Structures are given as structure tokens and as C-alpha cells.
Amino acid sequence: MKSPLLTLPGAVPAEGVDEGVAAHYGDLFREQRALAGGTGFVDLSHRGVVTVSGPERLGWLHLLLTQHVSELPPHRATEALILSAHGHIEHALYLVDDGETVWAHVEPGTQEALIAYLESMKFFYRVEVADRTADIAVVHLPAGSIAEAPEGVVVRETPYGRDLFLPRADLESYAGKAGQPAGILAHEALRVEQHRPRLGFETDHRTIPHELGWIGGAVHLQKGCYRGQETVARVQNLGKPPRRLVFLHLDGSEVHLPPQGTEIRLADDGADGRKVGFVTTSVRHHELGPVALALVKRNVPVDARLIAGETAAAQETIVEP
Helix, strand or coil: CCCHHHHCCCCEECCHHHECEEEECCCHHHHHHHHHCCCCEEECCCCEEEEEECCCHHHHHHHHCCCCCCCCCCCCCEEEEEECCCCCEEEEEEEEECCCEEEEEECCCCHHHHHHHHHHCCCCCCCEEEECCCCEEEEEEECCCCCCCCCCCEEEEECCEEEEEEEHHHHHHHHCCCCCEECHHHHHHHHHHCCCCCCCCCCCCCCCHHHHCCECCCECCCCCCCCCHHHHHHHHHHCCCCEEEEEEEECCCCCCCCCCCCEEEEHHHCCCCCEEEEEEEEEEECCCEEEEEEEEECCCCCCCCEEECCEEEEEEECCCC
16 A cells, blocks of 8 residues: 555655655665654555454453463553464564454555464354455554543553554544654664564574563563464474574765675675575664674574675674574
């Protein structure tokens, strides 16, 4: 879906999975500073929105998700994953229950596959699953924002800010009251700074939650069975994940950022050395300069100097080896 806010002054459309909203509005660093200071908003109306209603919604979702949601209090935000039978991450859901309905936003374009899976698991449970993407737009207000949510709008409040499930028809009028817009690139820069993984960026077809630090935040270790739980328990109790998420400080003298998928090698081995990982997200941060998230092999020394393509990189540990 193409956001109507792309008509705002200075709006430059995003590309790739974030197509449909603005990458920025003409001043990337100003937009980042505004969000970091608790002002402005981010148009996330390209994200999928899924609802689950019915009296058995929480108990039913509890059987399917990695998170403990059977007793989720109204208006408390949480995150959850859906795993494959082998424990690989398939979906990431950002949830809140309003007392009658569970609202979730998900990565753009993933809602159809998610709904198909949920529908296949309904059996005799009294639940209704709906795709609300066409009529509900997600808007993000940063932490510290004093902007008010319209009356009746479902709000998902987290340490990083508030996600509003806003009627899509009200998006333009709300934007006129919410302050200066910030593009998805500013939102991504702060996400990388906060070490928060994103499905489809920090994940591939074999990613397990331990590699990204999603244990605890999106995976509850003391809940009942769910698909993929055996892998989660085995790695947690008996072993270590094969890869780990790291934060990279990139050489600021390089003009271009290493794109997603850029191979990472040990600097001491040079450009012809063996691959030890790859860049997942790279951004230009208003204070830190060029930085990135990356997945590297677990046995890469935490103090090893790295190169991402041809760019020198110093690592910070996110997930312990």
C-alpha cells in the first residue's frame, strides 16, 4: 500500500520491503535527532495488521506462540515468534490485547502467510482471525513523546515508544497534528542502535531465537509446548547457537555502507579469508556514524577485528558466545 503521507514536502519513497512509506523527508539526521528526543512520528502504515478476537483468543494463541500470553493483561505490549518444527523463526508479532481483541503488527507482506497458518490451527476454538491491513495503519510515536493518541485507538506502549493502530482513513489528519514526520531510515537507525532484530533483516531461513537475543523478550522459557520448542529447549539447556548477533562500528571514511548480505571476514585474514558472517542491517547514525548489525559465527573472538566487504569494522557483543 502506498501511504498518502508520501505527498508531504520532501518525502522520498523507501525501497525494498519498506516500499510504500517514506525513507526520509529530506533531512535524515534531523529526523533521527527528533525521534531520539521524543518528538515527531514515523509512518509504518506499510506493515501488516492482524487481529484475533473471540473468548478463547489468548489461550489459543498461547499454544502457537513462543510467548506466554494466556494471562496477558489488557493493554500490556509483548512480542512473540512463530517457529518452524525445527525451531527456525518464521514470523515475528508485536502484540497488544485491548480486552476483547488481540492486535498485532507484522512485517510488510507477511500477514497473508501468518493468517493462513493461524486459520489452519483454529480447529474448534472460538476465535476469529482477520487481516486489518487495508483499514488500519500503524503509526509510531517515539519514547518520551507527549503527542496524544486519538480516542478509541488501540495503543501498544513499549520502552521504545508507542505504536498506534490508527484507522487508515484518519492517517493524514492525524499526521497534521502529530508533529514533524520522520522516515523509516531514521526509525531503522535507532533500531540498530538499540540492538533490536527485525524479521527478514537479521533472520534467514535457519535463524533460531538464541542467535538474536530474542530469548526472554519474545521467547518465554517456562511456558507450555509450541512448535519448535524442542530446539529452543535443547539449545538453551545443552548447547550454544551456531551464530550470534553483533553490533559493528564501521570505518567512517567509506562513502558507501555495506549492504545487507555483505560477507564479513577476519581483518587479519584479509579479503581472501574465510567468511565468518554477514551484515544484516547497516545505517548512518546521527551520533555513532556508520554502524551495523551482523550475524557472525559463535566462535569468532569478541575482540577480533573484522572487515565487511572492504570496510573495516569493530564489533560490540550483543549475544554472548
